[in-house]
Amino acid sequence: MLRLLIQLLSFVTGQRLLTPDQAKRQQLELEDLRSKQIALEALSNKLRGEMKRQQSMARDALKSRQIKLERVISAKQNDIDSLNETLKQLSQSVDFETQRQIKENTDLLAQLNWLSGTIAHDFRAPLRAIDAYTFFLADDLGDTVPPEAEKSLEEIRRNGKRMGVLLDALIEYLRLGVCPLNIQPHDLGETLTQVINEHFDFSPVPIELQVQGQWRFDKPLMMRTFKELIDNAIKFSRDTESPKIIIRQSSPHCLEIIDTGVGFAEEHKAQKFQLFHRMHGNDEFKGEGIGLATAERIASRHHIALRLNRVGSQTVVSLQLPETLNP
Known part of the structure; x- marks a missing residue:
């Protein structure tokens, strides 16, 4: 009956009237919405606070990291400044040492020129x-x-x-020891063939050539070296039975000149490249002890290690070129 009366009044007044139960339900819904709004505002405030806290922590961490980075940069800059100072001092020291060595070499060259002139004339x-x-x-x-x-x-x-x-x-x-060098890549086989054709075309000892590839050297000087070494091998081999000279490479960086000659006594091993030192008497072989010393002098200027060894019945002269100097 009450519900019917309320509906009638609602129709007459044109307003929606609620029954007590509906009003109570609506009131509860409003209170629930207010509670949720309050909770939402509290959560929003909490989030804002947390965001501010996080931003503050991030700013503090960034500032701390920036301070540390500035300290590291400052320390590195100090290291760089110290290194630059050390490099400057080292450069000055190197320049001084280079100038000193240049002066010493110039003085030595002058002395050698004077000595050469004195020997040549006086x-x-x-x-x-x-x-x-x-x-x-x-x-x-x-x-x-x-x-x-x-x-x-x-x-x-x-x-x-x-x-x-x-x-x-x-x-x-x-x-x-002092003449300038014109070092260029040269074909090793062609250079040795040229030496043999120019100086040993009528050699009494057969020469077998097994060489290929390129080396870097001053051609006229190294031709002089090869000529002295081959001439030495022929001289000590010509009177032996079935003499033979083999020029070969044990590796791309090592050239060997092998002969079946008389070799040398062990007591001469230490002085074999000494100027004017003879490993045999004048009654055995002619010579003044010049060839090997000259060859070694030229080889050393090319940073080539010249070695002379007796292997069984063979004499082996080896020229070892450092790999860093090979073209």
Whole structure:
């Protein structure tokens, strides 16, 4: 009945009237919405607070990291400044050392030039005088020169000429130590073939060539080295049975000149590349102890290790080129 009356009043007034139960339900819904709104506002405030806290922590962490980074950069800059100072001091030291070495080399070159000039002129004057006076003495004596005196005069002349040869070798040896090098890549086989054709076309000892590839060297000087080494091998092999010389490569960086000659005694091993040192007597083989010393001098200027060894019945001369210098 109450519901019907409320509906009638709602129709008459044009307003929606609620029954007590509906009003109570609606009130509960409103209270629930207010509760949820309050909870939502509390959550929103909490989120805002947490966001502010996180932002503050992020700002503090960023500021702390920035301070640390600035400290690291400052420390690194100090290290860089210290390193630059060390490099500057080292550069100055290197420049000073380089200048000192250049001055020493210049002084040494000047001394060598002076010594070469002294040997070429001042040392030769007495030799020329000795040689001339032997002829003057022989001419003064005429036909009355005793045989023994004639023999002595010839011996004086012979030793004078030998002294001239030694002086020439010494001057050349000094020159080889200071002359400029024109180092270029060259075909090793072609260079050795040229040496053999120019100097050993009529060699009494067969020469077998087994070489290929390129090395970097000053061609005229290395041709001189090869010529001296091959000439040495021929000299000590020519009187042996079935002599033979083999020029081969044990590796791309190692050249070997092998002969079946008489070799050398062990007591000469330490001095084999010493200028004027002979490993055999004059009655056995001719020579002044110049060839090996000259070859070693040129090889060392190319940073090539020259070795001489006796392996069984063979003499092996090896030229070892550092791999860093190979083209």
